[in-house]
Amino acid sequence: MASLRERKLKNGIxxxxxxxxxxxxxxxxxHPFDTKQAAEQFIADLEANGHQLxxxxxxxxxxEGDGQTVQQVIEEHLAQLDGVEKAxxxxxxxxxxxxxYPxxxxxxxxxxxxxxxxxxINGLEVSPKTAKNIHAVLSSSLxxxxxxxxxxxxxxxxxxxxxxxFTGAEFEAVFLSKFELEQIIEHTPKIFKGLMILLANTGLRYGEATALQGKDLSTDDDGRLVLQVRRAWKGTGTKDSMYLGEPKTRQSRRAVTLSRSSSAALRPYLTGVAADDFLFTINGRFIPHWIxxxxxxxxxxxxxxxxxxxxxxxxxxxxxSALLRAGVPMHLVSRRLGHSSIxxxxxxxxxxxxTDDATAADLLD
Structure with a gap:
């Protein structure tokens, strides 16, 4: 730990x-410096470099050499980007x-x-995926x-x-059982129940579900509800920055069909919705994630x-999880979820x- 001391010379300096x-x-x-600012900067540099002179x-x-700093290069690059989502x-x-920058x-x-x-990059305390995204910002700027x-x-x-x-401390998804989902829906306040039913029975992302409008809803020949995912809510990091944009990936623009039972459970919460109305609102506005x-x-x-x-x-x-355990092929699950690739x-x-490997082996008998 470096420290700073002041010394008064005989000449008063x-x-x-x-x-x-x-x-x-x-x-x-x-090492002496003429100004406090220069000494503090030197100490900061020492701390950043392990006290090795x-x-x-x-x-x-x-x-302090010539040319642009890395920060200036990145700022110029980002300012020139066209066709990029605000989020x-x-x-x-x-x-x-x-x-x-630090x-x-x-x-x-x-x-x-x-x-x-x-x-x-080896010193970043983030996940490998996040490190890859951060590196992409630097590399594309250079x-x-x-x-x-x-x-x-x-x-x-x-x-x-x-x-x-993998240390075992990483975040793991929680897979809720059918009974647990039914209990959650049963205890959901009425104003939010329709949205809860849809989220639990379609696998839509929250931003996709809350961006659905009346014109995105139809019924197939068997009486099942069909949802057309065309847009999603996006944000730039603050509660008041939400805006409607394209879904996450090109494959996210898709049709999602509800089961007959899910359609019957959801219909009572969709009455009176006009073509340009959002399916789920609170006080006439879409429901933010945090609410x-x-x-x-x-x-x-x-x-x-x-x-x-x-x-x-x-x-x-x-x-x-429910789809896969019911035997739905992986490529159909991928399409339903709107993943960019299988x-x-x-x-x-x-x-x-x-059980896939055992099933594959049994088909050869």
Whole structure:
């Protein structure tokens, strides 16, 4: 831990001295500065570089050299993006500010090395998937700088985030039984019950379900309700930033059919809905996730005696689980859930197909 001391010279001038212990020699070391600000900056650099003076010198050279900083490169790149969802752009900015700028933001892009990127990405305390997304922001920004002639090469290209290490502490989906789902629906307040029925029986994402309008609803020849998923609520990170946009993936634009029993249970909550009306509202407006969570989900779980702490999104997981256990082929489940590819479905739910290999073997007899 470095410290700062003030020293008054005989001539009345105050010097500011940074004091730290060298990690290699174990000796206390100091360096004087003319201003307090310069000393504090040096101490911050020491803390960021393990109190190793050689690393601090290299770091400062990179930061104070010529050309744009990494932060400037990223800001310019993000500002030029066209055709990107507002929510996606907001997430990119947030990832850069939280995970890239503190470590690499002040480094001059032309002095950034592959070793810098590898060290940085291996030090991120996030999931491998999130690390991949953060790296994509950096790499695409450097690509833009190369394309515009501001950089010679993209040193982040090809750097891989660390592979996942499963410790047993990772988040696991909660798969609710049919009985548990029935109990949750039974204890849901009436104003939210229609939405709860739909979420539990379709596997729709919350943003898709709450964006449904009367014109998205039809009935097939067997009397089953059919929902056309055409839009979804998006947000940029604040409660007041919600807007209607495209569903999550191209495959998310789909038709989802309810069973006969689910259709019968849902119909009473859809009466009087006009073509441009949302199917589910509160005080004439769509139901934000946080309101449904606080006023319907949490209270229903408690009343139903559910102690496994499921999330609202676990209704989607539970629906997928029920379909697979009923023998519905994986590719049909993938299509119903609107996954971008069947690989996503297999990765998420493949472990539920425990009898597939035995079934395949029996077909050969």
């Amino acid at each position: 105050t010097r500011y001295v940074a004091i730290w212990r060298d990690p290699e020699s174990k000796k206390q070391t100091s 050689s690393k601090v010198i290299d770091y400062v050279n990179k930061r 996606t752009l907001a997430k990119n900015y947030a990832m850069a500010r939280k995970h890239i 470590a690499l933001g002040e480094v001059r892009a032309q002095h950034l090395t592959r070793a810098d990127v590898v060290g940085w 690509n833009t700088a190369v394309r515009e002639g501001n950089l010679n090469t993209n040193v982040a290209y090809g750097v891989k985030p660390p592979k996942p290490i 449904f969570r606080d006023q319907a989900w949490t209270t229903s779980l408690k009343a139903a005696g559910i102690t496994s702490s499921p999330r609202i999104h676990d209704l989607r997981h539970s629906h997928a 690989k996503t479905t297999v990765d998420k739910y493949g472990h539920l197909m425990t």
